[in-house]
Amino acid sequence: MRRTRRSFALVLTAILLLALALAGCSKPKETETKPTTPDAGTTQPTKQFEFTLMAYTRDRPYNTVKERLAEGIQQELLKAGIKVNVKALPWAEHLEAVRVKQEGDAFLLGWIGDNGDVDNFLYTFFHSSQTDGGLNNANYKNPKVDELLIKAQQTADPKARAEAYLEVQKLISEDAVWIPISYGNDYMAHTKKVSGMYIHPTGMLDLRKVAVEGKKEFIFGRGGDSIALDPAVIEDGASSQVVQQIYEGLYTYKPENTDVIPQLADGLPQISADGKVYTINLKKDIKFHDGTPFNAEAVKYSIERLMKGKTEEMPYASFTFGAVEKIEAKGDYQVVITLKEPVAPFLANLAMGLASPIVSPTAHQKYGDKFAENPVGTGPFVFKSWAKDQQIVLEKNPNYWNKDAQPKVDTVIFKVIKEGSLRVDAVIKGEVDAIDGIAPADVKRVGAGAVLMQKEGMNISYMGFRTDRPPFDNKELRQAIVQLVDRNAMVKALYQETATPATTYVPPFMQKSMEALTGKSGNYGQALPYNAAKGKELMAKLGYITK
Amino acid sequence: MTRYIAKRLLQLIPVLLGITLLVFLIFHFTSDPTQVILGLHGSEDQREALRESLGLNDPLLVQYARYLGHAVQGDLGDSWMRKTPVSAEIAQKFPHTVELTVIAMTITVVLGILVGVISAVKPYTLLDYLSMTAALLAVSIPVFVLGLFFISIFSVKLGWLPINGRMSAALLNEFHPPTNFYLTYAFFTGKWAYFWDLAKHIMMPAVVLAGATTALLARMTRATMLEVVRQDYIRTAKAKGLSQRVVIFKHALKNAMIPIITVIGLQFGGLLGGALLTESVFTWPGLGTLTISAVEAQDLPLVQGVVILVATLFVLANLVVDVMYAFFDPRIKYA
Numbered sequence: 001m002r003r004t005r006r007s008f009a010l011v012l013t014a015i016l017l018l019a020l021a022l023a024g025c026s027k028p029k030e031t032e033t034k035p036t037t038p039d040a041g042t043t044q045p046t047k048q049f050e051f052t053l054m055a056y057t058r059d060r061p062y063n064t065v066k067e068r069l070a071e072g073i074q075q076e077l078l079k080a081g082i083k084v085n086v087k088a089l090p091w092a093e094h095l096e097a098v099r100v101k102q103e104g105d106a107f108l109l110g111w112i113g114d115n116g117d118v119d120n121f122l123y124t125f126f127h128s129s130q131t132d133g134g135l136n137n138a139n140y141k142n143p144k145v146d147e148l149l150i151k152a153q154q155t156a157d158p159k160a161r162a163e164a165y166l167e168v169q170k171l172i173s174e175d176a177v178w179i180p181i182s183y184g185n186d187y188m189a190h191t192k193k194v195s196g197m198y199i200h201p202t203g204m205l206d207l208r209k210v211a212v213e214g215k216k217e218f219i220f221g222r223g224g225d226s227i228a229l230d231p232a233v234i235e236d237g238a239s240s241q242v243v244q245q246i247y248e249g250l251y252t253y254k255p256e257n258t259d260v261i262p263q264l265a266d267g268l269p270q271i272s273a274d275g276k277v278y279t280i281n282l283k284k285d286i287k288f289h290d291g292t293p294f295n296a297e298a299v300k301y302s303i304e305r306l307m308k309g310k311t312e313e314m315p316y317a318s319f320t321f322g323a324v325e326k327i328e329a330k331g332d333y334q335v336v337i338t339l340k341e342p343v344a345p346f347l348a349n350l351a352m353g354l355a356s357p358i359v360s361p362t363a364h365q366k367y368g369d370k371f372a373e374n375p376v377g378t379g380p381f382v383f384k385s386w387a388k389d390q391q392i393v394l395e396k397n398p399n400y401w402n403k404d405a406q407p408k409v410d411t412v413i414f415k416v417i418k419e420g421s422l423r424v425d426a427v428i429k430g431e432v433d434a435i436d437g438i439a440p441a442d443v444k445r446v447g448a449g450a451v452l453m454q455k456e457g458m459n460i461s462y463m464g465f466r467t468d469r470p471p472f473d474n475k476e477l478r479q480a481i482v483q484l485v486d487r488n489a490m491v492k493a494l495y496q497e498t499a500t501p502a503t504t505y506v507p508p509f510m511q512k513s514m515e516a517l518t519g520k521s522g523n524y525g526q527a528l529p530y531n532a533a534k535g536k537e538l539m540a541k542l543g544y545i546t547k
Numbered sequence: 548m549t550r551y552i553a554k555r556l557l558q559l560i561p562v563l564l565g566i567t568l569l570v571f572l573i574f575h576f577t578s579d580p581t582q583v584i585l586g587l588h589g590s591e592d593q594r595e596a597l598r599e600s601l602g603l604n605d606p607l608l609v610q611y612a613r614y615l616g617h618a619v620q621g622d623l624g625d626s627w628m629r630k631t632p633v634s635a636e637i638a639q640k641f642p643h644t645v646e647l648t649v650i651a652m653t654i655t656v657v658l659g660i661l662v663g664v665i666s667a668v669k670p671y672t673l674l675d676y677l678s679m680t681a682a683l684l685a686v687s688i689p690v691f692v693l694g695l696f697f698i699s700i701f702s703v704k705l706g707w708l709p710i711n712g713r714m715s716a717a718l719l720n721e722f723h724p725p726t727n728f729y730l731t732y733a734f735f736t737g738k739w740a741y742f743w744d745l746a747k748h749i750m751m752p753a754v755v756l757a758g759a760t761t762a763l764l765a766r767m768t769r770a771t772m773l774e775v776v777r778q779d780y781i782r783t784a785k786a787k788g789l790s791q792r793v794v795i796f797k798h799a800l801k802n803a804m805i806p807i808i809t810v811i812g813l814q815f816g817g818l819l820g821g822a823l824l825t826e827s828v829f830t831w832p833g834l835g836t837l838t839i840s841a842v843e844a845q846d847l848p849l850v851q852g853v854v855i856l857v858a859t860l861f862v863l864a865n866l867v868v869d870v871m872y873a874f875f876d877p878r879i880k881y882a
Contacts, residue, residue, distance in 0.1 A: 092845050096579050133591035219716050224840070227629055312596045313584075313630070372630070385720065388639060389832035389840075390713055393720050413716045418830045421695070425703050426710050 049544040050083035051471060053463070054104035056094040062110035062184040062461040064440050065494050069181070070108060072494050073463065076485045080536055081547035098137055105472055106465050107137060110184075113458040113507065114319065116202055116258025117348035118165045118514065121460070121506045123149045126172055131468075139468035140177045154342040156271050161344060162514040169505055169525025176478035179463040180502035180527050182491045186457040187498075189427050189446045190434035194218070196408065197434060198255055199455040201509055204353055205241045206255065207412060208380045208405040212433050216410040221417045221432035225389045228372035231357040232306055235315040240353050241436075242392050242414055246289075247357030247377030250280060250299065251350045257509050258458070260351045264294065264358060264378065266333075268347075275342030282333040286401040288360035289382045296329035301361040303327050303337075316355035380407045391415045440498035456500055458507050476538050482528045483535035503527065548873075551881035555866045559859065566858045567618075567851060571611055574847045583845045584627050618855070624848035628841070633852035636837060641856075642727035643713065644826070644833035648818040650749060651756040656811060659761040660800075663768020663807075668795060670773060678765065685762035694755045694828035701751060708747055711830045718744050752829040756822050760814045767810050771803040778802075804875045809868055816864025820857030 055070035063069050067088035074084040087104060089097055097103040114120050123130070127149045130136035145168050152164040172178070186199050196209035212218050226239040231247055234240060250265040262268060266281040286294040303321060311317040323343045328336045339346060350356050363376035375383045378401065381394035392414040396407045415432060417423040424442045427435045428449030438446055446452050465472040465481070472478055491501040503526045504511050515521055536546040580603060581594040598604050602613065617624060623633035662682070666675040685693075702710040709715065714722065714729065722741050724732040730749060733742035775781065776799050784794045821834025830836070834853060841849035872879045 092579070092582055095582050099582075100579065133594070217717065233630065312593055312600060318593065385723075387713075387719060387832070389830075389836055391716055391719060411720070413720065415712065415716045416830050416832075417711045418827055418836070419695075419711070422698060422710050422828075422830075425698070429703065429706070429710065431710055432716075 045540050045543050045545045047544055048081065048083060049471070049477075049539065050085060051105040052085045052087060052103075054094060054098050054107035055086050055088040056091050056108065057088050058091040060110055060184075060461070061112055061186070061457060062182070062459040062499075063108070064184065064498065068494060069461070072490045073108075073179075073485060076490055077481070079547065080484045080532065080539065081545055082481070082484070082539075099133075099135075102137075102139075102466070104466070106463055108461070108463050109137070110459060110461040111135075113202065113258075114316070114354070115345060115348040115352045116253060116260075116458065117345040118161070118506055118510050119149070119153060119345040120348075121510070122165055122168050122172075123153065125505075126168065126177065137466075138177050138464040139466055140172075140175070141468070142171060142175060145171050153344050154275055156275055156342075156344055159517045162517040165506075166514055166518060166520055166524045172505060173525055173527050175467070175475060176482045176528060177465060177467055178505065178527070179482050179485055179487070180505055181461045181463060181487060182495065182499040182502050183456050183507055184459055184461065184495075184499045185497075186455050187438040187443065187446075188434060188436045188453045189424070189438060189450045190453070191427060191430050191450055193430075194433050194451070197453065199453050200253065200255060201258060201455065201458040201507065202253060202353070203237055203240075203457070204253060205244055207245055207409075208402075208407050211408040217413065218409040218411070218434070219413045219415055219432040221415050221423050221426050221435040223416070223418055223420065223423065223437040225416045226386075226392060226414070229375040229383065229386075229392075230372035231354055231359070232309070232314045232317065233372060235354060242394070243357065243375065244353045244379070245381040245394055245412060246375045246379045246383055247353075247359065248379050249350060249352070249356040249358060250282075251347065251356075253351055257513065258348065258351075259513075260347050263351075264299075275344065276339045278337040278339070278346070279330075280335050280337065282335065283401070284333055286378055287399060288363065288376055288378050289397060290360050290363050290376045292360045292362040292376075294358065294378055295332045296335045297332075298361050299335045299358055300327050300329045301364070302358045305359075305364070306355055314355065316352070320349045320352060320355040380405070381412055384411075389416055440495060443498060456508055458509075460502060460505070460507060461499075462502070462505075474542070477542055479528060480535045480538035480542070483531045483538075486530045486532075488530065548870075548881055552866065552870070555862075555869070559862050562862055563855060563858055564615075566854055567615070568611065570847075570851050570854050571607075571614070574845070574850070575607060580627060580845070580847065614851075623852040623855070626841070626846050626849045628844040628846040628849065633848050636849060637834070637852055637856060639727060640821070640832065640834045640837045643729075643831060644819060644821045644835065646728060646730050647749060647752055647756065647822070647826075647831060647833060648815065650753040651760070651818065652811070652815050654753060654757040655760045655764055655814070658757070659764030660768050660807065662761075662765040664772055664795060664800065666765070666769040667772030667776060668791075670769075675769075679769070682762035682765045685758045686766075688758070689824070690755055690759065690822070691824045691828050693758055694752070694825060697751050697755060698828075708751055713745070713748055713830075713832055714741070715744050715748075752825055752831055755828075756818065756825045760810075760818075763814075764807065764810055768803065768807055771806050772799060775799045775803045801875060805872060808871050808875065812864045812868030812871070813861075816861040817857075819860045819864075820853070 053070055053073065055067045057067050059066055067086065070086040070088060074086060077084050098107045098109065111121065124135050126136060126140055126145055128141040128146050131139045131141065148164045148168045152161045155161055186203065188197065188199055190197055193213035195211050200206065207218065210218055222238060224238045226242050227236055228234050228239055229243055229246065231243050234243065248263050250263060251260050252263040253259065254261055264283055264286065266283045269278040269280045271278055282296060282299065288294060303324070304327065306314055306317040306321050307324060323339045323341065323346060325338045325340045330336055357377060360376040363374065364371050367374045373386065380397050380400045382397045384393040384395045386392045394412040396410045400406055417426055420437060420439045421442060423435045424438065424446045426432045427446065443452065465478050467473060488501045491499055500508070503523045511523060515524060539546045580601065581597050584597060602610055614624065621634065625631065626633055626636055629636065662678050666678050669675055698710055701708045718741060726732055730742065730745045733745055781794060781799055784798045821838055823835040823839055826833050826835030827839055838850070838853045841853065873881060
């Protein structure tokens with residue numbers, strides 16, 4: 001009895017102590033030196049500048065060090081005597097705090113591109129229409145930027161579009177809306193027996209050319225299972241990896257970049273002069289896995305289900321087909337898609353692995369609610385079985401239409417190995433043939449025992465300023481902060497070789513292709529480079545103490 | 548006795564009410580389900596439509612009452628992340644966890660009691676010190692460390708056992724059991740090739756899972772046995788000339804059983820809800836892995852379903868333990 005009482009008292013004390021500690025942590029003392037807009041004519045700096053930075057505690061493809069990124073920025077700015085109060089939250093709470101509750105003076109976020117179009121980066125983040133509920137959480141509004149972004153959306157000419165986007169970057173850079181931080185590298189690894197694998201910037205997985213020496217089976221180890229196998233309802237990588245083997249779209253990307261090429265379509269579309277009507281011819285003699293013929297009706301059916309179905313459960317429905325007014329089938333092998341207004345990135349949307357693939361109408365009707373577990377497309381592999389949270393098995397499609405890209409293995413198995421370091425062990429031991437999701441810490445180890453593949457991903461990690469309110473409604477203040485952060489040194493220290501310091505606001509391969517189109521060079525429109533002296537000078541001018 | 552059991556079962560109701568309400572409130576105040584379901588892409592209109600269709604615009608109490616109403620009829624709602632019925636998800640994962648738990652608990656009971664008894668019979672000997680130090684270690688090492696340690700030795704270094712998972716990929720592709728009790732099915736249908744592969748896969752997670760509970764049980768058994776063997780009736784039994792084995796296992800152990808079954812029962816009830824870390828380390832497709840992915844995805848219906856299951860199992864395990872007291876100790880009677 002006495003022992004029970006004693007342990008009870010102990011537990012109670014522990015709880016009390018914990019509560020005390022929590023109370024102590026949760027409410028930082030209000031500091032007297034709150035930043036205010038400086039009075040004009042102040043000559044002697046008197047105030048220390050500080051601001052609140054929202055950070056997230058989850059691993060992201062563009063930021064593998066979680067909240068340590070915020071600490072990196074904190075240290076960089078401390079060198080200039082600026083105090084950063086970091087508020088780090090779990091991912092979902094962070095999104096809500098940043099996007100809905102509009103907390104913090106600045107915030108960390110990142111982006112993984114969807115359709116490989118520059119519009120998907122610049123419009124999404126810098127057009128004023130995206131401030132309310134969208135992703136322009138810097139709340140940035142610049143009529144000139146808006147105008148250029150719309151112009152680029154309405155022009156089909158790639159060169160004119162590239163010119164507009166580079167101009168947009170220049171304006172954003174002058175306005176110092178973001179600190180673009182880094183591009184995360186994508187990694188995969190395979191055993192020495194595997195050939196024909198490559199990393200696509202969009203994360204698209206093409207297994208048609210993959211062969212394994214000595215066997216007809218390919219086992220791919222990954223960190224999580226697919227959630228669903230219906231391209232309409234998914235948005236996660238683990239689901240789309242599998243969906244991309246079973247389904248195909250009208251268009252797809254070149255293996256090395258995001259240039260659009262035909263897949264089920266026969267050639268690129270004819271686009272009307274006003275940019276609204278897309279006439280697309282289809283390839284003939286293609287059948288879905290269930291024998292249903294692929295034709296204009298199937299295309300119409302697949303697209304309309306994303307316009308009229310339960311679209312609230314389809315994350316990409318409005319993104320991909322929101323601009324579509326109607327789609328008509330002209331005969332068996334031609335479809336005409338009419339847009340409400342010209343949207344140049346629409347072609348890139350049709351190449352996306354999510355939402356855009358063409359499904360068998362017969363199977364979709366037959367399986368109804370169970371369609372996400374019984375996928376039927378035209379792709380190189382046919383769905384065979386799914387043991388949830390264990391593995392998904394696909395088999396070679398014996399009737400695959402593309403004679404130049406017949407699959408080389410008979411069976412593909414997507415196997416879940418949750419723990420990252422064990423996934424690396426599995427590929428080194430040859431228990432699986434390839435893996436993805438390699439943590440920076442494992443990069444060296446996997447390279448020693450297997451073949452490491454590496455590529456800059458289609459992503460960006462950034463810090464955004466709330467440009468619509470104090471303190472960062474002041475452009476000079478933003479410019480000062482951007483120049484005070486030594487991004488190259490910080491990125492190197494945080495990620496070693498696994499991320500590349502960012503220069504512009506889009507992934508490097510996009511920047512390269514825009515510069516090639518326009519003849520511009522030198523990271524045109526890049527963010528202000530590190531310049532501590534200039535940054536401090538600006539801070540002093542604004543009346544803040546610097547070190 | 549029947550009345551007692553019925554009464555105890557009725558007590559489940561307030562427990563479940565309290566627990567579901569708690570989970571409901573925690574999620575309500577910490578996350579916006581539309582962010583969870585739609586991710587970064589949802590427009591405000593889509594979010595609003597989703598809120599309406601999920602009934603999130605209703606007062607909290609109405610939402611909770613609606614959930615309970617459905618739950619009583621066996622409908623735990625649909626998972627937000629997977630869009631499938633929660634009850635189906637749980638039913639699918641439960642057999643995997645049950646097989647792992649049963650094997651782990653078998654190891655625990657046999658090994659834990661044996662080591663405990665031996666230590667108590669020969670206290671303060673080298674054997675006693677060794678086994679109790681081992682037990683202390685096993686209790687203290689976090690399971691994921693132990694799991695990774697085992698894997699690095701037995702799978703990576705020695706290559707005796709598979710690194711991970713429930714079954715080899717190629718075999719699982721051929722094996723189409725009608726139930727998720729894979730091991731049981733393979734055993735009773737005599738599919739020995741599959742059985743052997745399954746056994747190799749279940750070995751390490753079962754041992755890791757059993758580690759801490761075995762140690763706990765051994766220490767508990769030793770402590771109570773030491774108390775019991777000093778009792779007068781043990782001396783009497785010895786004086787009657789009974790063999791050491793009869794004295795220890797019939798007279799002493801049976802009297803030491805009360806605290807031992809308490810530990811066994813509670814551990815069993817807890818483990819049936821899925822061992823979060825062990826399952827995760829070994830990619831075991833059971834309730835533990837399901838719970839972790841549900842919490843990560845902030846999938847409220849799924850988390851709530853698992854919580855209800857775990858709470859129910861725990862209360863039931865408690866009940867079974869109490870009933871067993873009466874079996875082992877005739878002085879205890881429930882009226």
